[in-house]
Structures are given as structure tokens and as C-alpha cells.
Amino acid sequence: MxxxxxxxxxxxxxxxxxxxxxxxxxxxxxxxxxxxxxxxxxxxxxxxxxxxxxxxxxxxxxxxxxxxxxxxxxxxxxxxxxxxxxxxxxxxxxxxxxxxxxxxxxxxxxxxxxxxxxxxxxxxxPVATATIERSFSAMKFIKTDLRNKMGDNFLTDALVCYVEKDIFASVENEAILQRFQAM
Structure with a gap:
């Protein structure tokens, strides 16, 4: 066998x-x-x-x-x-x-x-359980077959961005660009 x-x-x-x-x-x-x-x-x-x-x-x-x-x-x-x-x-x-x-x-x-x-x-x-379930549901969008070797830190960061997309949508692109240029 x-x-x-x-x-x-x-x-x-x-x-x-x-x-x-x-x-x-x-x-x-x-x-x-x-x-x-x-x-x-x-x-x-x-x-x-x-x-x-x-x-x-x-x-x-x-x-x-x-x-x-x-x-x-x-x-x-x-x-x-x-x-x-x-x-x-x-x-x-x-x-x-x-x-x-x-x-x-x-x-x-x-x-x-x-x-x-x-x-x-x-x-x-109930709030904690729902948050965890949302995170696992989001994982199928983030960790695909093409991105299956990402590290834990990158996966966590990507999941936070995906789950909290409403907050990130309110941030202006120009502010992000200026922040990275300053780094």
C-alpha cells in the first residue's frame, strides 16, 4: 500500500x-x-x-x-x-x-x-468569535495558491489590511507615499 x-x-x-x-x-x-x-x-x-x-x-x-x-x-x-x-x-x-x-x-x-x-x-x-471567523474567511483571499509561501508576519499584516479595509480605504494614497519617502 x-x-x-x-x-x-x-x-x-x-x-x-x-x-x-x-x-x-x-x-x-x-x-x-x-x-x-x-x-x-x-x-x-x-x-x-x-x-x-x-x-x-x-x-x-x-x-x-x-x-x-x-x-x-x-x-x-x-x-x-x-x-x-x-x-x-x-x-x-x-x-x-x-x-x-x-x-x-x-x-x-x-x-x-x-x-x-x-x-x-x-x-x-460572540464578538471575539466573529472576529476570528472573519479572519479565517479573509485568509482564503490572501493566501492563494500563488502566494502560499508567505511568512507569518507578512500574512498577519496582509490579513489586518484586508479585514480592516474600511479603515485603510480612508487613508489617502499621498499620505502613504510621503511616509515611505520619508523612510
């Missing part, structure tokens, strides 16, 4: 199960992440609130929460949910964005700083 299948194709076939395994693990990670984020939903008097899942969310964002923070978050979550359910101001909220605004208005983002950090992370996730 090794005589029939060239080495490059054989390596691709061997790598394929690893690719599917990585995608499967990534899908499981995002499913868990979204399930944990859903526990912050303020609708129906915080009906989906789950103490353990919110602690798990903090563990998933381990760069943002130290071991000490996790212990403090456990305590804050108890007080937070008790306070939210008893406070009439938080009863009519429809989504996490409104929750964040109301927490800032009521100064609860200071009182429950670790819970508010979870809320912020929940709000940033």
Missing part, C-alpha cells in the same frame, strides 16, 4: 482522525462554554442560574480568575443571586446586556466584581 499512496497523501490520511478529534473537542468545549454562559440569563428571575456552572465558566477562563478569585467568586455568587432575586429592579431584564447595564447603574459591578467579570466575558465571546 505504501507504494501506491504517496507519502504526502498518506500523512494527510493519517492526520485526518486527529483533525476530527480536535473539531469534536472544540465543539464540546463551546457547547459547555455556552451552557455556562446561559446561567447568567436574567429572564424569569434568573431561573437558569446555576452556581456550579458559573464556577465552571470561571475555570474555563483560568487566565482571568486566580485560585483565590475562584474562592471569592463562590461566596459572591451566593450573595449575588440572593440580591438579584429579591431586588425588583432586576426583575424585568431580558438579556445579559441589560443585566450588565443595570449592574453598572446600581454600582453592583463594584460589589460583585467577579460576577461582573463573568458577565463581561459572556458579552465579549
Amino acid at each position: 505504501e507504494d501506491v499512496i504517496p507519502g504526502r497523501v498518506r500523512r494527510t490520511i493519517d492526520d485526518e482522525p486527529q483533525t476530527y478529534l480536535h473539531r469534536f473537542r472544540t465543539d464540546i468545549f463551546y457547547k459547555e462554554l455556552l451552557t455556562c454562559i446561559a446561567c447568567l440569563d436574567p429572564r424569569d428571575s434568573f431561573q437558569t442560574f446555576d452556581h456550579e456552572k458559573l464556577l465552571r465558566l470561571a475555570e474555563l477562563y483560568s487566565d482571568n480568575f486566580s485560585g483565590f478569585d475562584l474562592g471569592q467568586l463562590r461566596i459572591q455568587l451566593d450573595w449575588y443571586i440572593s440580591n438579584m432575586k429579591s431586588n425588583e429592579v432586576f426583575s424585568g431584564l431580558r438579556d445579559i446586556g441589560e443585566l450588565a447595564k443595570k449592574m453598572v447603574t446600581m454600582k453592583y459591578h463594584i460589589t460583585y466584581d467577579l460576577v461582573y467579570r463573568l458577565v463581561e466575558l459572556a458579552l465579549v465571546l
Whole structure:
């Protein structure tokens, strides 16, 4: 069989199960992440609130929460949910964005700083994911068969220019020429 299948194709076939395994693990990670984020939903008097899942969310964002923070978050979550359910101001909220605004208005983002950090992370996730997806979509236009040997730095620079083309379109060509002449 090794005589029939060239080495490059054989390596691709061997790598394929690893690719599917990585995608499967990534899908499981995002499913868990979204399930944990859903526990912050303020609708129906915080009906989906789950103490353990919110602690798990903090563990998933381990760069943002130290071991000490996790212990403090456990305590804050108890007080937070008790306070939210008893406070009439938080009863009519429809989504996490409104929750964040109301927490800032009521100064609860200071009182429950670790819970508010979870809320912020929940709000940033869709934006970060969309930005990454846009970058990968742009890559097919930048890294073509004719330009497949470009280095990482050049690829990164080209992708930034492509993704942020609206900003670059507002820069006058004359300003760019003068900048390069000055160099």
C-alpha cells in the first residue's frame, strides 16, 4: 500500500482522525462554554442560574480568575443571586446586556466584581468569535495558491489590511507615499 499512496497523501490520511478529534473537542468545549454562559440569563428571575456552572465558566477562563478569585467568586455568587432575586429592579431584564447595564447603574459591578467579570466575558465571546471567523474567511483571499509561501508576519499584516479595509480605504494614497519617502 505504501507504494501506491504517496507519502504526502498518506500523512494527510493519517492526520485526518486527529483533525476530527480536535473539531469534536472544540465543539464540546463551546457547547459547555455556552451552557455556562446561559446561567447568567436574567429572564424569569434568573431561573437558569446555576452556581456550579458559573464556577465552571470561571475555570474555563483560568487566565482571568486566580485560585483565590475562584474562592471569592463562590461566596459572591451566593450573595449575588440572593440580591438579584429579591431586588425588583432586576426583575424585568431580558438579556445579559441589560443585566450588565443595570449592574453598572446600581454600582453592583463594584460589589460583585467577579460576577461582573463573568458577565463581561459572556458579552465579549460572540464578538471575539466573529472576529476570528472573519479572519479565517479573509485568509482564503490572501493566501492563494500563488502566494502560499508567505511568512507569518507578512500574512498577519496582509490579513489586518484586508479585514480592516474600511479603515485603510480612508487613508489617502499621498499620505502613504510621503511616509515611505520619508523612510
